[in-house]
Amino acid sequence: MAFIPVVGTSIRRQLEEREEQILSPYATLNKRSRGRIKPEDDDLRDIRLPFQRDRDRITHSKTFRRLKHKTQVFLAPTGDHYRTRLTHVLEVSQIARSMATALCLNECLTEAIALGHDLGHTPFGHAGEATLNELHPGGFRHYIHSLRVVDTLENGGQGLNLTFEVRNGIVKHSKGNGDILPKDTAEIAVTLEGQLVRLADIIAYVNHDMDDALRSGVLKGKDLPQKIKNVVGERHSKRIGAMVRDLIVETLGADDGRLHVSEAMLEAITDLRAFLYDNVYRYYKVHNEFEKAQKIIRELYGYFFENGLSGRIDEGWEPGEEESDWPNEKIAHRRVCDYIAGMTDRYALNLYEQIFLPKPWGAR
Template sequence: MQRLEAPYTSRPEESRGRFVAEPESPPRSPFARDRDRIIHSSAFRRLKHKTQVFVYHDGDHYRTRLTHTIEVAQIARSIARALGLDEDLAEALALAHDLGHTPFGHAGERELDQLMKPHGGFDHNAQSLRIVTRLERRYAAFDGLNLTWETLEGLVKHNGPLVDGEGNPVGRYREHGLPEAIIEYAEAHDLALSTFASAEAQVAAISDDIAYNAHDIDDGLRAGLFSLIDLGDVPLAGEMLAEVLKAYPDIGMQRTVHETVRRVLSAQVADVLAETKRRATKHHPHSAQDVRLLGRPLVSFSTQLQEKNRVLQQFLAQRMYHHDRVSEIMARARRVVRDLFEAYLGDPALLPQTWREDSFTDDTSRFARQVCDFIAGMTDRYALDQHKRLFDLDPLFR
């Protein structure tokens, strides 16, 4: 059966190319090649032992950054196929979306941002860009992965424009300005920061929301942070649970949880497909560029599901992300990050040889960024090992 192709799909043959020109690599398209480079990168492998919500040693069945990323990629590819978009680009962006995350999840990111305040702060989206344009050093002809313009654009702008038409930062960057990494790269390789990204990038972003909305329910239940009964009054999750209990009243806890979670996933995907098709019919985008210039997201939840997800996120924030057990461990994890940063900044000899190239510079901020890059790339396990080596204690358990 011939696959539908939307008129506003990103066509690889129309790609704006790579910063460093390269010959093509048939039979792969440029976007498929981007996906493959991301999968084979060191940063992607390290996601295996980076925290999603629980630190890596809490159990083998909780999600890590890697398993979450694979789940996001599966959802993104399915949505892209149903909408007639380029599946390889959507998958590449889904696989790359968490590359810039620190060890210990958002706790590690918040601590690094605080420590880096005098030196430009820390932002995981900007860090993802640094990884794929500078920090991965595998290829002879360039630093980074030399990804296509469309993949880099989507990586930076998957949540929407970063600046307005006059160049003023918007959204999350309105108060503190754009991260230096994004400014520097955009000056050399214009990523059109005032427009939306492609439909494929929007698919990758909403697939991230779909995945964690559903799977954090699963992990929270598995950890005993809340119970199935607690979900009864939560929109979407409670509705799906009621369906399962009505259809299968005697299947047991494990199957009930799985059936509920997969229905939460399916309901969100169905809503995105319906709402996106409705918006496409209303606005008639005829090209990928039309999507960028639409002035609002094309790929979206309906208003009703947005509200249900907002309430679900409030529930998860209260009962899971801010649970005393999680908060206590993450407070100790922030101490690990802080101790390592202060130790490396105070004594460059503690860094591995390959990370000392800027250790004798007079530019303190440049060296601080070097230390930040090193710590941000750590897995939970490696950060804990280094802390124990330097300080002879494991602060997560003492």
């Protein structure tokens, strides 16, 4: 029977009731959210539930829009079909939502976490992240900075005031080279939806990074080990489909409130990730460009740390304290780090050229 809102009854309340009726007992319900850092008026006229509002706040944010000009793997790509950080989060969202639908989990929560999980990424991808981690005294991790973006930096310094469940999913999404399905619960999100995004993230990037590597000529189709092909298939769409179906079937079969992947598929994904690290991410041409990008980040960081941010308050950037208000180096480092982390690839390249490269006199 189709869901038809009853006139005169709160649409929001009806949506909450529908969640209780159709979602899995392991799903996270909106009405059971742990809430927001800053309580908000519960407007019953709003037709959106809290996780829907979070998703909308993320997609309408300036930081989200800037992801379209941030590196995924290949630096500032000029080709129209290479992935950027924005297309990456969209692919993660699509994969995660497909799995959430099959598992009867909360799709809006899943989508909000997926769309927000990489908001803290730097220009030049992991090259920028590694450099800021060296330069900033407190270190730098993109998943922690993603939380800083939604809590503090966005919306004119007011943050987006997202729900606990979305914030938790964002900060717990990253795995690096760690276990794909860690046994330590401290490493994963408290919701099954957040854990699902963690898996969708790796399913997305091992497949689309492989696709981009083939497009660039860094890899040939014959390079992928046959052992991996035997499990996931030959084609891009077939590989994604095989991984998604495996997780769904294994998780539904276990029915224990945890995500499951077959041993064969887990080994194939792990091997594919290792293959990409060895043959793409550490490929000398890719690595050489990353070293150049790191030089840009280092010099920009040093320049702004020494000279301050006056005159550099561009649209969409609210640095908070002016230089005269910086009482110590800690705050100076924090503001410069925030500024550089928010840059797009092309903005960083243009800024570097303006500051450090000489111009012919007639071009001034």
